[in-house]
Amino acid sequence: MKKNSWWNLLRAIGFLIVFVIVFNFVQMHFGVSDPRSYEAEVGYLKEKPGSLDAVYIGGSAVFEFYQSLFGWSEYGIAVWTYANYSAPVLAMKHYLIEAHKTQPNALFIINMNAFRGWSATTNSAWIHHSVDYLPASLNKYQMIKNLTDHMDTEATLEEKLQYYLPIIRFHSRWNELQPWVFDAAETDYKSSRYSDKLLKQVTDLSKSYIKSDQRLDPPADVQAAFTDLLDYCDEQKLNVLFVTCPQSTTKKAVEHMNSLTDMAVARGYPCLDLLNNVELLGLDMKMEFYNETHTNIHGSLKFSHYLGKYLIDHYGFEDKRGTSGWEDWDKAAEEYNNKIAFYALDFEMDHAERADLDAPKLIRSTAKDQTISIYWELVDGAEGYVIYRKGGGKPWELIKTVKPTTTQYNNINREASVKYTYTVVPYRTVNGEKQYGRFNVQGISKTAGGKAK
Amino acid sequence: MSIVSLQFILFVLAVVLVYYLVPKKIRWIVLLTGSYVFYWLNSKWLVFVLLATSLVTYLFGLLLQWTNDRNREYLSSHPELTRDEKKTLKEKQKKKSRRILSAGILLILGALLFLKYYNFFGDNLNSLFFSLGTNWSVPYLNLLLPLGISFYTLQAISYLVDIYRGKVQADRNPAKFLLFMSFFPQIIQGPIPRYKQLANQLYEGHSFDYQRLCFGAQLMLWGFIKKLVIAERLAIPVNYLFENYTSYTGPILFFAVALYGLQVYTDFSGGMDIARGVAQMLGIELELNFKQPYYASSIEDFWRRWHITMGSWMKDYIFYPLSLSKAFTNLSRKSRKILGQFVGKRLPAFLAMFIVYFCVGFWHGANWKYVAYGVWNGTFIMISILLEDVYVKARKLCRIDEKTVTWRAFRILRTFTIVSVGRFFSRANDLPTALAMFGRTFTNWRNISFLTNGTLLKLGLNDANWIILALFLILLMYVDSKHEKGISFREVFARQHLIFRWAIYIAAILLVLIFGIYGPEYNAASFIYEQF
Structure with missing residues (x-):
């Protein structure tokens, strides 16, 4: 080859490399699939390799039951919820392979609820949820092949391409892009969630919740997928814990999961069956789920509390709070707690002495330009007040703690023409611990002045 | 396999790679194989119609050539003939050649007329029979139109006429001739090539030229922008307005037809750019089919x-x-x-x-x-x-x-x-609809407010998409205005610094990927001129 040809070849290869890098970045951000998968899978890669205590793998039940930052706040353990909304049966082994790559020494907690389905077949949306945000790797492409070969309706080669290059399907959403896709702010919560449903919704599961001690063979393809997963765990000598979560499902599904649990136990893996032992969690089945298969924030905090303690007791994970190298978890936990504080209050009140303080009467609210002022009446015995705000697309968040004599708060720089809601919670300190009093859940609302952007 | 699909790009890459890897002498075989694979993937068994047309054209070409040669040989071996005798003989031979040519054209054109126009003539004849009160009727046939038949038929006719006129020599190699008739970048919608201009380019093995390869790829990319970003985006309001024209009167219908004009231009010339770009990557220059038509002054x-x-x-x-x-x-x-x-x-x-x-x-x-x-x-x-x-x-x-x-x-x-x-x-769907739309366009011209009263946003494109469309149309006008002045952007870019060039190319590819109208969210894009 002439010198010139070599140079041209090098240039062409260089161009291809640069293009693939840029394309990968763009596809990651423009292939807007499901932000939850983005947080779990992209955020995971930002964790220092080999640093996490455990990785909790599965479907949506994982991140709706266990809040990693609550586990951190309480016990100082770093457990990442590596999950997405769909989690097809056939994807589970591939998740495990993916998670294992950067955290080889972690405990892998596998949520069995993903295996409750009637077959291993999958569909387009599930595949997108599962693969769109995974970094390019042989495992990813094997996963796509495995999933597309088992779709409920057979896909043509052209249709299959969208899973390898999700931009093919999602590029039309370029004008719906949200700013979060360009920064990692969302992943700062270490895969913990605070969705509206999680925070506010309630579904009564007291009648529909089913448990069973019977066994029933699951469908052959589900059984085969689970066996394949166990084989991989054996082969890699992984430290694995299988967990089931309580939910409202069919008796058959519970019995399938029981059989699968037996298979895991037979191979020598520990199983934490919380589906059939819901009483261990102390869940209020009437109030602490947001739908048939997921806990709301209250149930979630109880589950996180239980599982966190179980991990401390059985695996001896160290408390890393306040230690060097874990500042980002400390900071994220502080922010997350602030975000869910209003909702967590109930949880804290259930676990601690509740102060006998009346709810402050919210007198009025005013708006002058972009400053909103709220006024309340003093509560006897209060040693201070905590002010919460929601609005502008954000859930309740703690914005200020004020003195016991304060009866007015001015909230400046509000977004023009946006409605905000405030409430005030009184507290007092007993034996060095804050005890919160009653508060007005509806709060008081006002729309900020000025012209909308 | 659409030429704006990923499969097509991969197919082109494979053909280009194999083309330059095999010895020069047999490079045309790569093109022939590629062309027939491409046609088979698109049309399956209809490939035999193309094959039959090609073979008929080939044989008639040989026959014409043989007649011409025999005549010439006879004249040169008989110098004793008088001028008048020569003239008579020439005319006689010419008549013979013309008969062969006519038979050839009739056969080739017959296939097109039968497959494309049989039902049209049948319908019109049936209407005539009905109005005459007879019971005769021409049966309707469910005919499939082979891809590119309107284009390769004209190509075959020009080949035979050129032999008849003595402008070209008939091709002796049937396999090479099959390649001339089926060259994959241009088979679907042209440009309609002439034997003299294209055949030798196809048959000779071209040396690898990095610059030419890059230029070809860049031309393809520009074609993709025209087709996927502009034409397909224009198709959305155009289809809406033409389907619902009865709800509109006045300038908006002119707006619709003007947008359609731009759609056809970007669609067809985009396809041409892709075809010419692919050919260029293989060292072959296809003829130019568009020369800034909207800068025409008459x-x-x-x-x-x-x-x-x-x-x-x-x-x-x-x-x-x-x-x-x-x-x-x-x-x-x-x-x-x-x-x-x-x-x-x-x-x-x-x-x-x-x-x-x-x-x-x-x-x-x-x-x-x-x-x-x-x-x-x-x-x-x-x-x-x-x-x-x-x-x-x-x-x-x-x-x-x-x-x-x-x-x-x-x-x-x-x-x-x-x-x-x-x-x-x-x-328009048919002639009466076209006339109705034509009529409606010239009523209610005061209704120009459609541009500002939000009507535009109800035609299938939101404001962001209209802005993208407008920006790309401005870009198209700018590029065409420079082409009009004889400026080649590819040459201008080639003189720039590597980083600048790469940034431009990567940005262009990403623009197509992000702003292109393609994929399962949309209907698969097909070219307007493919159907002709």
């Missing part, structure tokens, strides 16, 4: 810039043969006597032109609307020629300086308007 000028290979085909194989035929020469003589010098001199040319535009219209499809489309264009050209003196006088009277930018802009706008309005015929 309808005649427009047709010199629009679908150039079709225009030149019509000129060489219909217009001139007709104008120079004995019948037309006689007509000219007689019409001059009867109608006078001015009209009589022009009448045969007008008639030939009218036939050409009728054919152009009819070639587009088996529907009277296409005939009307051809006639509309032909009529304007004839009017402009007839009234040329009047125009000159009028311009003088109004003291119009023809060199001014405003006058040129006016002419461009005028041409654009006439061409656009003519497109009612080609785009």
Whole structure:
């Protein structure tokens, strides 16, 4: 080859490399699939390799039951919820392979609820949820092949391409892009969630919740997928814990999961069956789920509390709070707690002495330009007040703690023409611990002045 | 396999790679194999129609060549023949050649006429039989149209006529000839090649040229932008307005047809850029089919810039043969006597032109609307020629300086308007619909507020998409204006710093990927001219 040809070849290869890098970045951000998968899978890669205590793998039940930052706040353990909304049966082994790559020494907690389905077949949306945000790797492409070969309706080669290059399907959403896709702010919560449903919704599961001690063979393809997963765990000598979560499902599904649990136990893996032992969690089945298969924030905090303690007791994970190298978890936990504080209050009140303080009467609210002022009446015995705000697309968040004599708060720089809601919670300190009093859940609302952007 | 699909890009890459890896002598075999694989993937068993047409053309080509050669040999081996004897012999041989040519054309054209126009003629005959009160009827046949048949039929005819005229020698190698007839980048929608221009390029093995490869890829990329970002985006409001035209009157319908004009341009010329780009990557130059048609200052000028290979085909194989035929020469003589010098001199040319535009219209499809489309264009050209003196006088009277930018802009706008309005015929579902839309366009012209009252946002594109469309149309106008001045962007880019060039190319690819209208969220994009 002439010198010139070599140079041209090098240039062409260089161009291809640069293009693939840029394309990968763009596809990651423009292939807007499901932000939850983005947080779990992209955020995971930002964790220092080999640093996490455990990785909790599965479907949506994982991140709706266990809040990693609550586990951190309480016990100082770093457990990442590596999950997405769909989690097809056939994807589970591939998740495990993916998670294992950067955290080889972690405990892998596998949520069995993903295996409750009637077959291993999958569909387009599930595949997108599962693969769109995974970094390019042989495992990813094997996963796509495995999933597309088992779709409920057979896909043509052209249709299959969208899973390898999700931009093919999602590029039309370029004008719906949200700013979060360009920064990692969302992943700062270490895969913990605070969705509206999680925070506010309630579904009564007291009648529909089913448990069973019977066994029933699951469908052959589900059984085969689970066996394949166990084989991989054996082969890699992984430290694995299988967990089931309580939910409202069919008796058959519970019995399938029981059989699968037996298979895991037979191979020598520990199983934490919380589906059939819901009483261990102390869940209020009437109030602490947001739908048939997921806990709301209250149930979630109880589950996180239980599982966190179980991990401390059985695996001896160290408390890393306040230690060097874990500042980002400390900071994220502080922010997350602030975000869910209003909702967590109930949880804290259930676990601690509740102060006998009346709810402050919210007198009025005013708006002058972009400053909103709220006024309340003093509560006897209060040693201070905590002010919460929601609005502008954000859930309740703690914005200020004020003195016991304060009866007015001015909230400046509000977004023009946006409605905000405030409430005030009184507290007092007993034996060095804050005890919160009653508060007005509806709060008081006002729309900020000025012209909308 | 659409030529705007990832599969096509991978297919092209594979062909290019294999092409340059095999020895030069057999590179044409790679092209032939690639072309037939491509045709098979797109049309399956209809490949045999292409094969049959190619073989018929090949055999008739040989026959014509053999007749020509035998005649020439006979004349050269018989120097004793007198001039008159030679002339008689030549005429006799020419008649024979013409009969062979006619038979060949009839067979090739017959396939096109049968497959594309059988049901059209059948429908019209049935209407006629019905109105005559007879019970006769032509049965309807469910015929499949082979991909690119309208294009390769013209290509085959030009090959035979060129042999007949002695312009080219018939191809002796059947396999090579199959390649000439099926070269994959141009088989679907042209450009319509001439044997003399294309065949040798296909047969000789080209050396690898990095710069040419890059230029080809860049041209493809520009084609992708035109097709996927502009044409497919334009198709959304155009389809909506043409499907719901009864809800609209006035300027919005003109707006629809003007957008359609831009859609056809970007769709067809985008496809051409892709075809030419692929060919360039293989070292082959296909003919230019578009030369900034919307910068044309008259309808005649427009047709010199629009679908150039079709225009030149019509000129060489219909217009001139007709104008120079004995019948037309006689007509000219007689019409001059009867109608006078001015009209009589022009009448045969007008008639030939009218036939050409009728054919152009009819070639587009088996529907009277296409005939009307051809006639509309032909009529304007004839009017402009007839009234040329009047125009000159009028311009003088109004003291119009023809060199001014405003006058040129006016002419461009005028041409654009006439061409656009003519497109009612080609785009509407049928001729009555086209006429109805035409009529509605010229009512309620005060209703110009559609541009500002939010109507635009109800045509399938939101504000962000309209902005993208407008920006890309401005880019297209800018690029075309530079091309008009003879500036090649590819050469300009080639002189820039590597980082700048890479940034431009990567940005262009990403623009197509993000702003292109393709994939499962949309219907698969097909080319407008593929159906003709």
